[in-house]
Amino acid sequence: MGLRLHPLVFFLLVSTSAWAQTDSDRATARLLAEEGIALQQQGKYEEALDKLTRAQQLFNAPTHLLLIAQCQVAVGKLVEVAETYRQLLRKPLTEQAPQAFVRAKETAARELAELEPRIPKIRILIHPDGIEQLHIRIDETAVPAAIVGIDRVENPGKHIIQVSAPGFQTAQVQFQLQESQILPVEVTLEADTPSKPAPAPTTQVPHSYTVASTPEANAPSSHSTDLLMSIRLQWTAPNGELGETHFNGSWIDPGAVRDSFHAGGGLELQADLLFGNWAVGLLFGVDDHGQPSGSHEAVKSLYPTIESVQTTKSFSAFGGISGQWHSCQRCLGFVGETAIIMRQMVQTFEIQPQSGPPDPCSLSWERDVPTVRLLAGLQIPVGSDFFVTPYLSFAGGSTSVTRLEPSDDAPRCPSSKIEASETSSFATKESPRLESNSRSISSVVVRPASTKTPAAASKA
Secondary structure (H helix, E strand, O other), X not given: OHHHHHHHHXXXXXXXXXXXXXXXXXXXXXXXXXHHHHHHHOOOHHHHHHHHHHHHHHOOOHHHHHHHHHHHHHOOOHHHHHHHHHHHHHOOOOOOOOHHHHHHHHHHHHHXXXXXXXXXXXXXXXXXXXXXXXXXXEOOEEEOHHHOOOEEEOOOEEEEEEEEOOOEOOEEEEEEEOOOOEEEEEEEOOEOOOOOOOOOOOOOOOEEEOOOOOOOOOOOOOOOEEEEEEEEEEEEEEEOEOOOEEEOOXXXXXXXXXXXXXXXXXXXXXXXXXXXXXXXXXXXXXXXXXXXXXXXXHHHHHOOOEEEEEEEEXXXXXXXXXXXXXXXXOOOEEEEEEEEEEEEEEEEEEEEEOOOOOOOEEEEEEXXXXXXXXXXXXXXXXXXXXXXXXEEEEEEEOOOEEEEEEOOOOOOOOOOOEEOXXXXXXXXXXXXXXXXXXXXXXXXXXXXXXXXXXXXXOOO
């Protein structure tokens, strides 16, 4: 910001005779503005704000106000910066005004329009209704009771509201306010107990209440722990190589993953504990991969006496642990996730022996594939307790164990389970890999009420 405005301020400092009252004021304002610009460029916005404010007091100029406003934005004083912009825009300019002043007003109008949607608001709601002689303080500053029930702009950050009235105990609410948020703050006053003497003001301990949750309420207590329930509908496209497997003295190559496991839809259930913007939890799911024809030659090489083989189904079952990060808890934002998953990829066949009754027997080829999954998504609030989260994920891993389990319900079928004594990941051959790209159809997350708050909103 300092670099962008430096030409304006330079123009200001060399052509200010129409605005400064004395040469001394003009020279002092010039020095203060130069110091403020240098501090702003170093990221020392509080110190720059002090210098620029003093320069403005000596020298009333639109360029000073624009610099002050941009420093206020940097320190999160969005309410103050909006008023600074408006003060600048209300300042009349003559036809002889420097072009730097004209450009400062144009810049202020544009930046104010960009800023206004970012300013958060609170709406204080007092229970029970109709209490008279309310005394309200926000961050130790007294405010009129007329603000009850209407939106009031506040800066982002942590705030404390205290409410008192004759005949009631003082109530206190702490909350964290984020940009663009509209946060209802519900405060319940409890009547004084007649049998107990009123405590002295210096020793009174106010009661604390938590902000009621709404879709817009984006800052629960930092000490609360909430349960996140997710239902994910997904489309998974496996890729990579399954790798050769050593069965009974022979190396079997089942080929590419996509030949045995086609792209297909799936369902995943996930339960997480949410701590602030972080969550950890467990997940379970299953993906359907259709009826691909891959691995038939591999099966025939293992069972040379069979006449035919046909895939009946192909699917993956998986479970694991995950860690999530949410950019915000109850608003439109981003979600990132890392998960460690054990996936069991299963392909079942019907095999027909060359002789005997026509009844086929079944064969299951299972592969255990530990994977690591990375996921990124967009969290979209829908109602008060639901979120839809479109996401993309990538998972990669290697086959750790592969085994064949023939059925034992027919005497002609092989009856012994065969487990690989060696896989190519432990031999001098190419290590088997599994790569999976997942694209969500939709994801719905439900969070029930927390045990530590009156109500809690949900989070994707």
